[in-house]
């Protein structure tokens with residue numbers, strides 16, 4: 352794995368190709384019915400091979416997933432990582448890892464510095480931590496909203512796991528976000544779309560180029 356970015360919510364071969372060609376570290380497929388990026392596990396399984404061939408890690412993005420979904424994902428997509436974007440406890444995260452054999456990316460919704468504190472309790476079970484902006488009022492999903500938080504909140508914070516910055520990133524602001532936060536890795540969804548759930552290959556390429564230069 353060479354890249355420093357995760358491109359999330361992919362649903363077409365063209366956008367997977369843009370992410371792979373641009374040396375993304377991870378691609379994410381969304382499994383949450385309320386998301387405009389939601390796809391079926393078997394569709395994701397058909398999209399994933401070019402990423403695997405290039406050693407780009409495949410992430411299944413979920414929100415409080417039940418065991419039925421986890422078993423479907425294990426039987427079809429076989430993700431390298433499961434992203435837990437809901438209210439999963441550390442013990443549930445441990446169960447998910449044991450049940451699927453996948454690594455864990457645990458997400459924390461941030462609007463103020465104390466929102467970073469719960470991450471400590473997950474450092475022994477998660478392979479990666481992710482800090483995303485808290486969803487604004489009125490959204491019926493916890494991520495993929497395009498909202499940002501104050502990136503300077505992350506500066507100088509130390510964690511025992513590598514972490515990703517998420518929330519409102521795009522090709523034009525990601526360099527500043529990396530500089531202000533000190534993020535080793537970044538994650539994007541709506542910032543590389545031309546409409547809700549419609550990824551744009553040229554925006555994916557521009558985002559990955561901006562990350563390489565940052």
Ligand SMILES: O=C(O)c1ccccc1N[C@@H]1O[C@H](COP(=O)(O)O)[C@@H](O)[C@H]1O
Pocket residue numbers: 359360379381383386387388412413414436483492493494495496497498517518519520538539540541542
């Ligand atoms: O993308 C979604 O619709 C989504 C729904 C539910 C949970 C997580 C979701 N996406 C994740 O949120 C980050 C940040 O999104 P954005 O860049 O602000 O649009 C995204 O990368 C996904 O990991």
